[in-house]
Amino acid sequence: MNRTEIYLDHAATTPVDPRVLEAMLPYFSQKYGNPSSIYAAGREARAALDQARARIARLLNCQAREIVFTSGGTESDNLALKGVAWWHRLHGRGNHIITTAFEHHAVLHSAHYLEKFGFEVTYVRPGSDGIVRVEEIEAAIxxxxxxxxxxxxxxxxxxxxxIAEIGRLARERGITFHTDAVQAAGALSLDVTELNVDLLSLSAHKFYAPKGVGLLYVRRETPILWQQQGGAQESNRRAGTENVAGIVGMATALELAYAELEERNAHVQRLRDRLIDGLLSRIPGTRLNGDRERRLPNNVNVSFEGIDGETVLLNLDMHGIAASSGSACTTGSTEPSHVLLSIGLHPDLVRGSIRLTLGKDNTEDEIDRTLDVLEESIIRLRRLATARAR
Known part of the structure; x- marks a missing residue:
């Protein structure tokens, strides 16, 4: 079995920061109470839960009671779309939803599900640069x-x-606005007031916290029908015993991310630009997908002409380098990336694409090693393709 030596798939998941793990550990052993219990151990867990909620609320610039803890981004997205849709169905107040053609499948599949029940959905396409135009959202209203x-x-x-501009438009029109901020957390501002959002989804494992925990910010008075029934947890909004250790870890990781935001962003952006420049200059037939400037500081998505991306990834893995061809949630799918197709990329280039996403612990030496491996692999793969064609 190959050992991963260079990890370049931080958009899929991140390792738990040791400081986050340290904060979590007591809630697996000494402080193991159920936060809904009334005795001392339960009250101790409840206090940790309340403190974590307040800590996160400060970072989001919202009220603590506007945060609903979930199992992650997928649940948060499902709750946002289905909750708002079914509230309006129950009250007979509208039937139309607007989203984009390149959302995460947690949003797209929720929208497709709602269409089965008669809701109408407009899927706005992004531009070739991967940016959605506000005027196209407005035209769809x-x-x-x-x-x-x-x-x-x-x-x-x-x-x-x-997002802030779209949110302002939605507020002017009296329309509820949700954003999936899963990839933005730890890199961009999450101030919900500045962003003009009513609902915002986060997933802890994208910013050096554990898997299986996330949240949905729900602005007060947002019309939503809660979807998970059972106990009275989360103020009767999401039944199920809260993952106290995970929530404490999420709060700690989010605080660390924003305390170290400038340093982390500067570091990964320097590595990102080194990687992009190296790929474009050293490997002919390489295309950067998405706007170069208006992108996350750690994201590199490229297509190689005449090459199958999955083969490139296997070659990287053989050299101990972990990367991906897109969303981890679609691994194993034979369908080409809906994101790349939505920006008008030719199917051949879609099949030749890979995503490399950097983290706070990557180094320049790792980037240079990755460039060497990619250059050698693609030259060899193209030679093999040429030989087969003869």
Whole structure:
């Protein structure tokens, strides 16, 4: 079995920061109480839960009671779309949803599900640069539009969307606005007031916290029908015993991310630019996907002409380098990336694409090693393709 020596898939998941693990450990052993229990151990867990909620609320610039803890980004996205849609169905107040063609599948599949029940969905296409135009969102609005959902930063190509402007438009029209901010967390501001959002999804394992925990910010008075029934947890909004250790870890990781934001962003952006420059200058027939400037500081998504991306990834893995061809949630799918198709990329280039996403612990030596391996691999693969064609 190959050992991963260079990890370049931080958009898929991140390692848990040792400081985050240290904060979590007591809640697996000494402080193991159920936060819904009334005795001392339960009250101790409840205090940790309340403190974590307040700590996160300060970073999001919202009220603590506006945060609902979930199992991660997928649940948060599902709750946002289905909750708003079914509230409006229950009250007979509209039937139309606007989203984009290159959302994460947690949003797209939720939208497709709602279409089965008669909801109408408009899928706005991004431009060839991977940016959604505000005017196209505006043109899609109808009198019966109840929800707009646009991701903050794309999970495959890293392009950053004009969320504050779209949110302002939605607020002016009285339409609920949701953003999937899973990839933006730890890199971009999450101030919900500045972003003009009513709903915002986060997933802890994207910013050096554990898997299986996330949140949905829900602005007060947002119309939403809660989807998970059972106990009275999360103020009757999301039944199920809270993952106290995970939530404490998420709060700690988010605080660290924003305390170290400038340093982390500067570091990964320097590595990102070194990687992009090296790929474009050393490997002919390389295309950068998505706008170069309006993208996450750690994201590199490229296509290689005449090459199968999956083969490139296997070659990288043989050299101990971990990368991906897109969303980890679609690994194993034979379908080409809907994100790259949505920006008009030719299917052959879509099949030749890979995503490399950097983290706070990557180094320049690792980037240079990756460039060497990619250059050698692609030259060899193209020679093999030419020989077969003869």
């Amino acid at each position: 109808r009198p019966d539009t109840i929800l707009i959902s646009v991701m903050y930063a794309n999970n495959e190509i890293g392009t950053i969307q004009p």
